[in-house]
Amino acid sequence: MQTSPLLEHLMQSLRSLPGVGPKSSQRMAFHLLQRDRAGGLRLANALLQAMNEIGHCEDCHTFTEQSHCNICKNPKRQENGQICIVETPADIHAIEQTGQFSGRYFVLMGHLSPLDGIGPADLGLDRLAERLTEETISEIILATNPTIEGEVTASYIAQMCESKGISATRIAHGIPIGGELEMVDSMTLSHSFAGRIKMNR
Amino acid sequence: MQTSPLLEHLMQSLRSLPGVGPKSSQRMAFHLLQRDRAGGLRLANALLQAMNEIGHCEDCHTFTEQSHCNICKNPKRQENGQICIVETPADIHAIEQTGQFSGRYFVLMGHLSPLDGIGPADLGLDRLAERLTEETISEIILATNPTIEGEVTASYIAQMCESKGISATRIAHGIPIGGELEMVDSMTLSHSFAGRIKMNR
Numbered sequence: 001m002q003t004s005p006l007l008e009h010l011m012q013s014l015r016s017l018p019g020v021g022p023k024s025s026q027r028m029a030f031h032l033l034q035r036d037r038a039g040g041l042r043l044a045n046a047l048l049q050a051m052n053e054i055g056h057c058e059d060c061h062t063f064t065e066q067s068h069c070n071i072c073k074n075p076k077r078q079e080n081g082q083i084c085i086v087e088t089p090a091d092i093h094a095i096e097q098t099g100q101f102s103g104r105y106f107v108l109m110g111h112l113s114p115l116d117g118i119g120p121a122d123l124g125l126d127r128l129a130e131r132l133t134e135e136t137i138s139e140i141i142l143a144t145n146p147t148i149e150g151e152v153t154a155s156y157i158a159q160m161c162e163s164k165g166i167s168a169t170r171i172a173h174g175i176p177i178g179g180e181l182e183m184v185d186s187m188t189l190s191h192s193f194a195g196r197i198k199m200n201r
Numbered sequence: 202m203q204t205s206p207l208l209e210h211l212m213q214s215l216r217s218l219p220g221v222g223p224k225s226s227q228r229m230a231f232h233l234l235q236r237d238r239a240g241g242l243r244l245a246n247a248l249l250q251a252m253n254e255i256g257h258c259e260d261c262h263t264f265t266e267q268s269h270c271n272i273c274k275n276p277k278r279q280e281n282g283q284i285c286i287v288e289t290p291a292d293i294h295a296i297e298q299t300g301q302f303s304g305r306y307f308v309l310m311g312h313l314s315p316l317d318g319i320g321p322a323d324l325g326l327d328r329l330a331e332r333l334t335e336e337t338i339s340e341i342i343l344a345t346n347p348t349i350e351g352e353v354t355a356s357y358i359a360q361m362c363e364s365k366g367i368s369a370t371r372i373a374h375g376i377p378i379g380g381e382l383e384m385v386d387s388m389t390l391s392h393s394f395a396g397r398i399k400m401n402r
Contacts, residue, residue, distance in 0.1 A: 003263050003270040003293060006251050013247035016240030017215075018232045024220065029251070030291045031219045033264055034310075037252045039217030044248035046214035047233070050207050051241040054234060062204050063234055069204040090231045092204060109235075 007033070059131070061107040061124050062089045077104050081138035083131070085157055087111055087145055095143065103141075106131070111149040112156055120156065128157070132164045140168040146191075208234070260332070262308040262325050263290045278305050282339035284332070286358055288312055288346055296344065304342075307332070312350040313357060321357065329358070333365045341369040347392075 283304030
């Protein structure tokens with residue numbers, strides 16, 4: 001017996017969030033109603049605005065509510081001349097948190113996957129090709145995921161760059177910092193051997 | 202460097218939900234934007250409606266968008282004559298899931314706590330007293346939490362019932378089903394001895 005259809009509907013809707021099941025959705029709904037109605041309303045408005053207004057940046061295809069995202073608009077980032085290719089906007093977040101990279105990005109929103117019918121045009125690679133011609137780019141850094149599809153996508157883009165005489169690099173794969181050698185899978189270990197760097201002259 | 206202020210605002214707002222930290226809020230925001238914008242809009246509307254329209258039932262004080270909740274309005278529930286006293290609307294959900302109880306409820310929205318300045322009037326006990334006089338009630342079942350405050354609240358209501366000649370019972374506390382005796386804390390174990398039931402005649 002339901003005491004309130006609206007409450008049931010709220011619990012059901014909360015389950016659209018990843019990782020939220022029946023118990024958590026119940027806890028969330030009661031928490032907001034009992035202790036934080038203002039937070040609930042703020043969340044509702046933030047969701048409405050974000051879902052309706054956030055589109056893709058015309059240059060790099062990341063999520064933004066403007067025609068060009070803040071990174072693409074930044075003159076310092078433009079001078080840098082490096083473009084980092086990633087699969088998703090979440091990857092940009094992760095890279096920005098390192099503070100190591102000060103160039104611009106290009107988001108594929110996926111990877112090449114002929115079996116699923118995802119070809120170069122679906123990843124906006126025609127737009128990337130235009131940028132390679134129009135802009136003065138010093139280096140393309142390929143930061144796609146270390147999966148088969150990610151590697152294929154990286155190779156494809158590296159060939160595109162080669163035909164235009166632009167240097168393309170791939171981020172290093174190997175033992176994660178703080179990881180223990182004996183715990184690392186053999187695929188990663190063989191990558192770390194193949195990608196070894198000279199330590200003396 | 203933020204790519205989108207709206208996206209940052211969404212991530213921040215998602216942290217109003219209990220158990221959602223920086224990593225989960227990021228995962229939720231990107232999931233909704235990339236894969237389930239319809240679900241995000243549905244959630245926004247469910248939140249708006251719930252936060253604005255859900256109030257308290259006039260009879261039992263649980264959450265409902267109507268003047269009286271569906272349980273209080275149900276004639277079969279009214280005939281039953283039992284009223285179960287709980288601390289929060291979430292407790293009603295838990296009890297309803299057992300399918301064991303077919304009476305009505307009364308939600309205190311808390312417990313007596315003189316140190317925090319929460320007295321009988323704050324729990325709506327004046328309204329409960331009215332109901333004890335107005336309605337024909339066969340039994341008050343006290344299902345407040347087994348904490349000190351919950352026990353005090355239960356005793357207080359039991360005395361109210363006594364003065365009106367209404368039977369008040371307390372739900373049993375003891376070993377949970379499937380629990381192992383050696384794992385149970387001594388407080389629970391002593392309750393289960395004090396509350397033992399005769400098995401033969």
